[in-house]
Amino acid sequence: MIELDRIDRAILAAIQQDGRLPVAKLAERVGLSETPCARRLKRLEGEGYIDGYRAMLSRKALQLGVVAFAQVRFSVHDRAVSDRFEREIQGISRIVSCHNISGTADYLLQVVARDLDEYGIFIRDVLRTLPGVTAVESMLSLREVKRDGGLPLP
Template sequence: MSDLDKLDRAILGALQADGRMPVARLAETVGLSETPCARRLKRLEQAGYIDRYRAVLSRRALGYGVVGFVSVRFAVHDRALADRFEREVCAIERIVSCHNISGTADYILQIVARDLDDYGTFMRDQLRSLPGVTSVESALSLREVKADGGVPLS
């Protein structure tokens, strides 16, 4: 990140807050004219600082009232088994994030469900039957305090 100057960071921060911002407004926001701003944006995209653009959907508006964080443990640590588990997890839409972690668990998953019954059914019928899973431990979110705000740019 050392090759990013103050204007690059400002562009990234503005886009992180609003990925649909037109270049004209982006340029105005960061204090550049449109052409140099567009060039910088293209350079930042090509250099890989911007992975993709997307809309952040409201899980509540879409009917997902429950968020669970699930620690998943394996009894056998086999690379092929882990690869199968990861492929299957990536194919399940309601698993919104999956991290291979250190500590007592092997993975931590963030899962959305419509309600507690839906969550329980998903745990029983899908999650516990994934390859390699020998135990799961859930923690349900009571209230979201901070959503994914992006990465720090300082």
């Protein structure tokens, strides 16, 4: 990986804001002509600065009114059990993010659901039945103050 210059950072900031920005507009925004801009974009993709592109969907439009953060605890810290837990959650679409954390819990999950009833059923029938899980503590989001706006650029 090479050192990012001012233009590389400007390209990354612009596409983080709008991943569908055409190269012509991107080039204009960062002060380059199209060909060098396209080359830089391709290089940034190739060097792994850009993991991929995706759309940010509306929870409201999809009627996912509950966002919860669930702290998951294990009583036994066995690598095989943790690996199995991590593999199984990959296929659960309601879990939108999962972090292995330090502290009193082992994992922090972000979960979405239509309503509290659906979330409760998910906790009872899915989350608590996963390998290794002995306790789940939920925190409900009352209001999203800041949505994932991308990573800070040095």
